[in-house]
Amino acid sequence: MGMKNYSTLIIGGGAAGLFLAANAATEYGKVLLLERGERLGKKLSSTGNGQGNITNARVGEAAYFSVRGDKTQEKQVQGYLARYGRKELLAFLERLGGLFLPDERGRYYPAGRQASAITDLLRYEIASRGVEVQTGAYVQSLQKVGGRYEVKAKMAEGVRTYFAENVVVCTGGKAAKNFGTDGNGYILASAFSHTTTALYPALVQLKTDVRHTKTLKGIRVMDARLTATVDGKPVQSLTGDVIFTDYGVSGDAVFRISSFVADKLDSGKVSLLIDLLPTVEKEQLLTILTEKQKNYPQLPKAELLCGILNNQVGRAVMKRYGEEGLSAVVDGVKGFALPVLGSLGFDYAQITKGGIPLAELDERLQSRNAEGLYFAGEILDVDGECGGFNLQWAYTSAMVCLEAIEEKYRSKI
Numbered sequence: 076m077g078m079k080n081y082s083t084l085i086i087g088g089g090a091a092g093l094f095l096a097a098n099a100a101t102e103y104g105k106v107l108l109l110e111r112g113e114r115l116g117k118k119l120s121s122t123g124n125g126q127g128n129i130t131n132a133r134v135g136e137a138a139y140f141s142v143r144g145d146k147t148q149e150k151q152v153q154g155y156l157a158r159y160g161r162k163e164l165l166a167f168l169e170r171l172g173g174l175f176l177p178d179e180r181g182r183y184y185p186a187g188r189q190a191s192a193i194t195d196l197l198r199y200e201i202a203s204r205g206v207e208v209q210t211g212a213y214v215q216s217l218q219k220v221g222g223r224y225e226v227k228a229k230m231a232e233g234v235r236t237y238f239a240e241n242v243v244v245c246t247g248g249k250a251a252k253n254f255g256t257d258g259n260g261y262i263l264a265s266a267f268s269h270t271t272t273a274l275y276p277a278l279v280q281l282k283t284d285v286r287h288t289k290t291l292k293g294i295r296v297m298d299a300r301l302t303a304t305v306d307g308k309p310v311q312s313l314t315g316d317v318i319f320t321d322y323g324v325s326g327d328a329v330f331r332i333s334s335f336v337a338d339k340l341d342s343g344k345v346s347l348l349i350d351l352l353p354t355v356e357k358e359q360l361l362t363i364l365t366e367k368q369k370n371y372p373q374l375p376k377a378e379l380l381c382g383i384l385n386n387q388v389g390r391a392v393m394k395r396y397g398e399e400g401l402s403a404v405v406d407g408v409k410g411f412a413l414p415v416l417g418s419l420g421f422d423y424a425q426i427t428k429g430g431i432p433l434a435e436l437d438e439r440l441q442s443r444n445a446e447g448l449y450f451a452g453e454i455l456d457v458d459g460e461c462g463g464f465n466l467q468w469a470y471t472s473a474m475v476c477l478e479a480i481e482e483k484y485r486s487k488i
């Protein structure tokens with residue numbers, strides 16, 4: 076089939092690829108975006124429970140994670156965010172005609188609360204820039220031939236070959252593969268000797284020892300204080316909803332905390348402590364329970380927490396700790412302990428922790444092994460907390476690549 080020449084070829088029409096294409100100048104040569112799915116931004120359009128949590132007021136304060144965990148990398152990411160951070164992302168999206176507002180937790184959404192609107196704004200901009208887009212194009216091989224990149228994509232009508240001076244790999248990680256992200260980008264990168272760190276599902280439901288929570292399936296504890304411990308040491312605490320399930324726990328607090336322990340689950344030393352009454356002090360609770368027992372000597376022990384916790388949750392606490400006395404009950408309410416056995420895995424996870432280490436790239440996110448080959452988004456060993464940080468990273472890293480590519484052309488003119 077036909078061959079075509081491009082200045083820049085973007086592999087993957089997800090968040091990073093779309094941000095890049097919607098900012099790309101076409102005056103230096105043709106730009107092409109290849110997406111394997113039938114439509115662009117399928118995942119982007121489902122983010123934030125369909126509402127599209129694009130960034131966060133805490134961008135710039137909160138740390139991003141890396142499995143490799145070196146300080147240089149952390150600094151590098153903060154440096155990128157200083158150039159292409161929340162303000163730049165929002166200003167860009169507002170230039171496209173969108174309006175983005177924060178909620179009470181600092182999470183920014185399109186004012187219409189539709190994630191698909193973000194994809195639409197980007198699509199219109201991409202079209203108006205004259206960037207070419209090909210969907211249903213699954214890139215299967217990437218190699219350098221005579222100083223330029225040869226990209227082979229499988230399409231419905233057969234394999235098509237493209238040539239480009241620069242390639243940006245925006246194929247995402249291996250979480251939520253129903254969105255087209257099955258980890259094949261790592262294989263494309265391996266043709267240029269790139270490696271990945273260990274990869275872990277993150278922002279994911281956790282499997283726990285369900286012995287003490289079997290009766291609680293479907294119950295949501297609102298605004299619980301959740302603490303994750305590793306080897307008995309607390310690593311993170313946060314407040315949010317916890318939902319008991321047949322395999323363990325779900326809910327936004329669980330999702331968020333999973334990021335802090337995702338790479339430590341294999342060792343089996345992670346536990347969750349759920350404070351079921353975070354706004355009440357232990358002493359106060361002990362007083363209430365002591366009085367209650369005194370005033371109602373007839374009250375069945377199992378019902379002691381009636382009116383204090385959800386009835387079923389209260390019974391589960393009493394069943395587990397009731398025999399050990401009131402202060403054990405209080406401790407159980409303030410720290411219901413659940414040993415973590417694992418997570419639901421990549422298919423259920425929202426992001427991949429780990430990826431191509433930044434150390435294999437230069438400071439412009441260009442491969443150290445191949446000039447003109449760039450990487451942006453989740454494929455890299457950078458992941459953020461839940462709350463808009465990952466889409467922010469997709470934008471930030473895409474802009475770093477684009478700036479580098481366009482600078483090369485500008486310096487030639």
Ligand SMILES: Cc1cc2nc3c(=O)[nH]c(=O)nc-3n(C[C@H](O)[C@H](O)[C@H](O)COP(=O)(O)OP(=O)(O)OC[C@H]3O[C@@H](n4cnc5c(N)ncnc54)[C@H](O)[C@@H]3O)c2cc1C
Binds near residue numbers: 087128256
């Ligand atoms: C359900 C869900 C909700 C989320 N909610 C939020 C949120 O509210 N806020 C937030 O910040 N983050 C959220 N995330 C995470 C965020 O969506 C991702 O981190 C982000 O989309 C990563 O951007 P990316 O461009 O690197 O990869 P992706 O957006 O995953 O895009 C990669 C694209 O590449 C395509 N592709 C892969 N391989 C090839 C190939 N060989 N050839 C051609 N195309 C290919 C895929 O089909 C896909 O479209 C959510 C994730 C999920 C799954």
